[in-house]
Amino acid sequence: MTTAPAGATGPGPDAHAAVTAIAREAKKASRVLATATRATKDAALHAMAEALVDASDRIVAGNAEDLERGRRGGMKESLLDRLALDPLRVAAIADALRELAALPDPVGEVVRGSTLPNGLRLRQVRVPMGVVGMIYEARPNVTVDAAGLALKSGNAVILRGGSAAASSNEVIVEVLGDALAAQGLPRTLVQSIDAFGRAGAVELMRARGLVDVLVPRGGADLIQTVVRESVVPVIETGVGNCHVFVDATADVAKAVPIVLNSKTQRTGVCNAAETLLVHRDVAATFLPAVLAALGEKDVTIHGDEATAAALPAGLRFEPATERDWETEYLSLDLAVKVVDSLDEALEHISRYSSGHTEVICTQDVTSVRRFTTELDSAALIVNASSRFTDGGQFGLGAEIGISTQKLHARGPMGLAELTTTTWIVEGDGQIRQ
Amino acid sequence: MTTAPAGATGPGPDAHAAVTAIAREAKKASRVLATATRATKDAALHAMAEALVDASDRIVAGNAEDLERGRRGGMKESLLDRLALDPLRVAAIADALRELAALPDPVGEVVRGSTLPNGLRLRQVRVPMGVVGMIYEARPNVTVDAAGLALKSGNAVILRGGSAAASSNEVIVEVLGDALAAQGLPRTLVQSIDAFGRAGAVELMRARGLVDVLVPRGGADLIQTVVRESVVPVIETGVGNCHVFVDATADVAKAVPIVLNSKTQRTGVCNAAETLLVHRDVAATFLPAVLAALGEKDVTIHGDEATAAALPAGLRFEPATERDWETEYLSLDLAVKVVDSLDEALEHISRYSSGHTEVICTQDVTSVRRFTTELDSAALIVNASSRFTDGGQFGLGAEIGISTQKLHARGPMGLAELTTTTWIVEGDGQIRQ
Structure with a gap:
C-alpha cells in the first residue's frame, strides 16, 4: 500500500x-x-x-x-x-x-x-x-x-x-x-x-x-x-423526480421535442424527466403525438386511464400506480397522467417532486407566473428541456453536484x-x- | 391550556x-x-x-x-x-x-x-x-x-x-x-x-x-x-471567543478605547472581547494605560508574566492558564498575553478562536493585509471595536443570530x-x- x-x-x-x-x-x-x-x-x-x-x-x-x-x-x-x-x-x-x-x-x-x-x-x-x-x-x-x-x-x-x-x-x-x-x-x-x-x-x-x-x-x-x-x-445532492407539465395552451410542435429530450437525451441522470403531466384540453392532440415519439425511443409508459385510451399500438404500457408518481426511474420509463387543470398539476408536483427541476410547456403568461412562483424546486423551466439544469449549461463552469436542499446552495x-x-x-x- | x-x-x-x-x-x-x-x-x-x-x-x-x-x-x-x-x-x-x-x-x-x-x-x-x-x-x-x-x-x-x-x-x-x-x-x-x-x-x-x-x-x-x-x-450561532490584537505600530490613543469598548460596553454578548494580545514592542507604553482603564471598569485580568509585570496596583489579577485562552467569559474578565510578533498573534488566534470576530489595532498595511487574509473568522475588524459585528450595526436590519459556521450564512x-x-x-x- x-x-x-x-x-x-x-x-x-x-x-x-x-x-x-x-x-x-x-x-x-x-x-x-x-x-x-x-x-x-x-x-x-x-x-x-x-x-x-x-x-x-x-x-x-x-x-x-x-x-x-x-x-x-x-x-x-x-x-x-x-x-x-x-x-x-x-x-x-x-x-x-x-x-x-x-x-x-x-x-x-x-x-x-x-x-x-x-x-x-x-x-x-x-x-x-x-x-x-x-x-x-x-x-x-x-x-x-x-x-x-x-x-x-x-x-x-x-x-x-x-x-x-x-x-x-x-x-x-x-x-x-x-x-x-x-x-x-x-x-x-x-x-x-x-x-x-x-x-x-x-x-x-x-x-x-x-x-x-x-x-x-x-x-x-x-x-x-x-x-x-x-x-x-x-x-x-442529486435525487431528481423531475416533471414536465404540458399546459392547455402549449405549442405542441415545441412540447413534443421538449418531452423527448427531457426523458431520453440521457436517462441515468438526475435532471431527466420522470413524470409527464398533460392538461386535458390538449390531450387529444398532444398525447398521440408524444406517445408515438416516445415509442420510437423505446420508452415504457406508466400511464393513467386517459393515457391508456390515447395509446398508439405497439407501445410498452403499464397502468400507473401510486408508486410510479414517486419513482425516479433513471431509465427509459415515464409516468404519464392527464390532469384537469394547472391547479391539479401544481398539486401533483408539490406532492411528489424531490425539488429538483420542473418544466412547463405553455403559451399562457398566467400559467408561467403561477408555475414559477408557486412551486418549490431548485429549477423551474418554461418551454425548454429539464436537461438544462446543469452547471455547465447555466454557464457556471464545472459543477460538484446539484443541490436539492435549500441551505447554502440550491441547484448546480x-x-x-x-x-x-x-x-x-x-x-x-x-x-x- | x-x-x-x-x-x-x-x-x-x-x-x-x-x-x-x-x-x-x-x-x-x-x-x-x-x-x-x-x-x-x-x-x-x-x-x-x-x-x-x-x-x-x-x-x-x-x-x-x-x-x-x-x-x-x-x-x-x-x-x-x-x-x-x-x-x-x-x-x-x-x-x-x-x-x-x-x-x-x-x-x-x-x-x-x-x-x-x-x-x-x-x-x-x-x-x-x-x-x-x-x-x-x-x-x-x-x-x-x-x-x-x-x-x-x-x-x-x-x-x-x-x-x-x-x-x-x-x-x-x-x-x-x-x-x-x-x-x-x-x-x-x-x-x-x-x-x-x-x-x-x-x-x-x-x-x-x-x-x-x-x-x-x-x-x-x-x-x-x-x-x-x-x-x-x-x-x-453565537459562541464568541473574540480577540483584540494590539500590534507594534498601534495608535495607543485609539487602541485603549477600542479594547475597553470591546470588553466592557456589554459583557454577556458573543461579540465582546475575551482575550487581548499585545505586541511586545508596544507593551511598555500600551499595557499600563489599558490595564489602568480596565481596572476602572472592574475588569479582572487573567494575564501572562509580562502582563503581571506591567500591572498597576489595585487590579484584580490571576495568572493565566491554558484554560483562559479557551474561555468565553461573558463577564468582566479578560485574558491578556504579550506576543513577540504578528505571527505569534495569528497562531494564537487560529488555535483558540471560535471563529466569530477578531480585531487588530495597527497602523501597518502589511499587518492589515495579513490579519484580514490569514485568519478564518466571520468578521475581521481593523481599528474598531469587536462590538460592531451585529446585523443592526452592519446595516442589515434585524438579525436572527450570528452564524459561526461557514455554510449558508456567516456572521450576522x-x-x-x-x-x-x-x-x-x-x-x-x-x-x-
Missing part, C-alpha cells in the same frame, strides 16, 4: 486517530492555499492535468485491477463501463482540470459592501471553506473533478471513493499529490481515506470543526446515510458554492455607543 | 404525531405566504405589533407567572431581569416588528441572471425557505423577533422556547396568531411546540423534509445539542439569510444537444 495516507495505521479501531490526523493535515494545507494567488492555483491545475496524462499507463493499469475485481464480483456492464478508463478518458479527465484553470477565481470576490454612517468601511468577501469532504461512488473521474474544484476554490479535499474504484483512485491521488508537491504546494491538499473503509467514512462524518462541509455524491441510499449520520454540515453547485464569506471592517478608532 | 397547538395530544409518546402535524400545517401555511406581496406581509407585521400592545396586560400577567416560578426555582437576578416584561418592554418588542415592516422584502430579489448563448433567459431569484424552526432559551422577545423575521422573509416558524418563559410565550403566540387570522393569514404561520417539552424539540430536530432549517439560539450546550442531534439542516444573519433561491429558466422550445 504505497499510497496509504499520512498517519494511516490500517482499518479498524485506529480509523479515528488516522482520519483526525489526515483532517488536521488538510486544515493546515488549506491555510497555505487560502492565500495562494490565482496564478499559483492555475499552474497547479495545469501541472495536475499533465501529470495525469503522463501517468496514463499506471492509471489504466490500476483501473484494470478494479475492472477485474468488478467482473469477478458480477458488476453490471453499465457500471463497468462507467468505471472503465482508457488513455482517451484519462485525457478527457485531465482536460476538465485545464477548463477549471480557465475559470475566474471565486476567492476574493467582494459580494457586497458599503461605508457605514460612522465611517466604518464594510465588505463581505468570498473566502475558501477550508476542508471539503467528498463521499462518492464508483466513477474515478469524480476523484479528479473534486480535487480540481477544491483546489481552484482554495480548499483542501478529503476523498472517500467507492471501493469499486479503489485501485484507480489510489494511483490518481498519488499522481495528483506528486504534481502538487512539484509545484511547491502541500500534497496533503488532496488526501484519500479509502484505506480505512467504512470506518473512515464514519470518522469523516464526525470530524466537525476539522471538516467544513461534506458533499455526498451517488445513489439515494448513500446520500441519505450521510445526511442522517453526519455532524459535519452536509450539502445534499460550482466554484462559488465551495466558498464562504468573511466580513472585513476597516475603521480608524470607532467604538460602539 | 387554551393555546395548545393543533393536533396536540400532550407530552410523551404522541409528540411525534403532534409535531409532524404541526410541521405539515406550517408547510401548508408557508405556501400561502410564499406568494404574498410585501404589502400583505407589512400589514400583518403592523397588526401583530398593535395586537401585542393591546394585549400588554395579558402578556405581563403571563410573564408574572414565569417570574414567580423562576423565583421559586432560585433563578438568578440577572436571568430574571432578562425574562421580565412590563408594558414598556412589550412596546419595544412591538416596535421591532414595525422596524421589520420598514425593511425591503428579500423575496423576489434577482441575485444574478443572464441570457445564455442558446437564448435561454436564466435568473436566480430569492424565495422563502418554507418552514423555519427555532430552539431557544428564556427571553420572550426572541419569540416575537423570530415570528417577525420569518414572516417578513415569507416563512412559517415553529417555536420551541425555554420552559422558563412558557407562560409568556403561550400568550404571545396566541396574540400573534389572532392578529394573523384577523389579517386573513393562517395562524399556523406561527406555532409553538412548547407543550411537548423535550420530546417536541427532539421531533423538531428529526422533521427533515418538513422543516427546512433549524436555528438554535442560546448557550453553548443548547447549540451543541442541536448540532449533534438534528437531521434538519442547522445554522450554528438578517432577512436574506432566511431565504434560499430558485433558478427560473425561460425558453421557447430549446432542447439539449
Whole structure:
C-alpha cells in the first residue's frame, strides 16, 4: 500500500486517530492555499492535468485491477463501463482540470459592501471553506473533478471513493499529490481515506470543526446515510423526480421535442424527466403525438386511464400506480397522467417532486407566473428541456453536484458554492455607543 | 391550556404525531405566504405589533407567572431581569416588528441572471425557505423577533422556547396568531411546540423534509445539542471567543478605547472581547494605560508574566492558564498575553478562536493585509471595536443570530439569510444537444 495516507495505521479501531490526523493535515494545507494567488492555483491545475496524462499507463493499469475485481464480483456492464478508463478518458479527465484553470477565481470576490454612517468601511468577501469532504461512488473521474474544484476554490479535499474504484483512485491521488508537491504546494491538499473503509467514512462524518462541509455524491441510499449520520454540515445532492407539465395552451410542435429530450437525451441522470403531466384540453392532440415519439425511443409508459385510451399500438404500457408518481426511474420509463387543470398539476408536483427541476410547456403568461412562483424546486423551466439544469449549461463552469436542499446552495453547485464569506471592517478608532 | 397547538395530544409518546402535524400545517401555511406581496406581509407585521400592545396586560400577567416560578426555582437576578416584561418592554418588542415592516422584502430579489448563448433567459431569484424552526432559551422577545423575521422573509416558524418563559410565550403566540387570522393569514404561520417539552424539540430536530432549517439560539450546550442531534439542516450561532490584537505600530490613543469598548460596553454578548494580545514592542507604553482603564471598569485580568509585570496596583489579577485562552467569559474578565510578533498573534488566534470576530489595532498595511487574509473568522475588524459585528450595526436590519459556521450564512444573519433561491429558466422550445 504505497499510497496509504499520512498517519494511516490500517482499518479498524485506529480509523479515528488516522482520519483526525489526515483532517488536521488538510486544515493546515488549506491555510497555505487560502492565500495562494490565482496564478499559483492555475499552474497547479495545469501541472495536475499533465501529470495525469503522463501517468496514463499506471492509471489504466490500476483501473484494470478494479475492472477485474468488478467482473469477478458480477458488476453490471453499465457500471463497468462507467468505471472503465482508457488513455482517451484519462485525457478527457485531465482536460476538465485545464477548463477549471480557465475559470475566474471565486476567492476574493467582494459580494457586497458599503461605508457605514460612522465611517466604518464594510465588505463581505468570498473566502475558501477550508476542508471539503467528498463521499462518492464508483466513477474515478469524480476523484479528479473534486480535487480540481477544491483546489481552484482554495480548499483542501478529503476523498472517500467507492471501493469499486479503489485501485484507480489510489494511483490518481498519488499522481495528483506528486504534481502538487512539484509545484511547491502541500500534497496533503488532496488526501484519500479509502484505506480505512467504512470506518473512515464514519470518522469523516464526525470530524466537525476539522471538516467544513461534506458533499455526498451517488445513489439515494448513500446520500441519505450521510445526511442522517453526519455532524459535519452536509450539502445534499442529486435525487431528481423531475416533471414536465404540458399546459392547455402549449405549442405542441415545441412540447413534443421538449418531452423527448427531457426523458431520453440521457436517462441515468438526475435532471431527466420522470413524470409527464398533460392538461386535458390538449390531450387529444398532444398525447398521440408524444406517445408515438416516445415509442420510437423505446420508452415504457406508466400511464393513467386517459393515457391508456390515447395509446398508439405497439407501445410498452403499464397502468400507473401510486408508486410510479414517486419513482425516479433513471431509465427509459415515464409516468404519464392527464390532469384537469394547472391547479391539479401544481398539486401533483408539490406532492411528489424531490425539488429538483420542473418544466412547463405553455403559451399562457398566467400559467408561467403561477408555475414559477408557486412551486418549490431548485429549477423551474418554461418551454425548454429539464436537461438544462446543469452547471455547465447555466454557464457556471464545472459543477460538484446539484443541490436539492435549500441551505447554502440550491441547484448546480460550482466554484462559488465551495466558498464562504468573511466580513472585513476597516475603521480608524470607532467604538460602539 | 387554551393555546395548545393543533393536533396536540400532550407530552410523551404522541409528540411525534403532534409535531409532524404541526410541521405539515406550517408547510401548508408557508405556501400561502410564499406568494404574498410585501404589502400583505407589512400589514400583518403592523397588526401583530398593535395586537401585542393591546394585549400588554395579558402578556405581563403571563410573564408574572414565569417570574414567580423562576423565583421559586432560585433563578438568578440577572436571568430574571432578562425574562421580565412590563408594558414598556412589550412596546419595544412591538416596535421591532414595525422596524421589520420598514425593511425591503428579500423575496423576489434577482441575485444574478443572464441570457445564455442558446437564448435561454436564466435568473436566480430569492424565495422563502418554507418552514423555519427555532430552539431557544428564556427571553420572550426572541419569540416575537423570530415570528417577525420569518414572516417578513415569507416563512412559517415553529417555536420551541425555554420552559422558563412558557407562560409568556403561550400568550404571545396566541396574540400573534389572532392578529394573523384577523389579517386573513393562517395562524399556523406561527406555532409553538412548547407543550411537548423535550420530546417536541427532539421531533423538531428529526422533521427533515418538513422543516427546512433549524436555528438554535442560546448557550453553548443548547447549540451543541442541536448540532449533534438534528437531521434538519442547522445554522450554528453565537459562541464568541473574540480577540483584540494590539500590534507594534498601534495608535495607543485609539487602541485603549477600542479594547475597553470591546470588553466592557456589554459583557454577556458573543461579540465582546475575551482575550487581548499585545505586541511586545508596544507593551511598555500600551499595557499600563489599558490595564489602568480596565481596572476602572472592574475588569479582572487573567494575564501572562509580562502582563503581571506591567500591572498597576489595585487590579484584580490571576495568572493565566491554558484554560483562559479557551474561555468565553461573558463577564468582566479578560485574558491578556504579550506576543513577540504578528505571527505569534495569528497562531494564537487560529488555535483558540471560535471563529466569530477578531480585531487588530495597527497602523501597518502589511499587518492589515495579513490579519484580514490569514485568519478564518466571520468578521475581521481593523481599528474598531469587536462590538460592531451585529446585523443592526452592519446595516442589515434585524438579525436572527450570528452564524459561526461557514455554510449558508456567516456572521450576522438578517432577512436574506432566511431565504434560499430558485433558478427560473425561460425558453421557447430549446432542447439539449
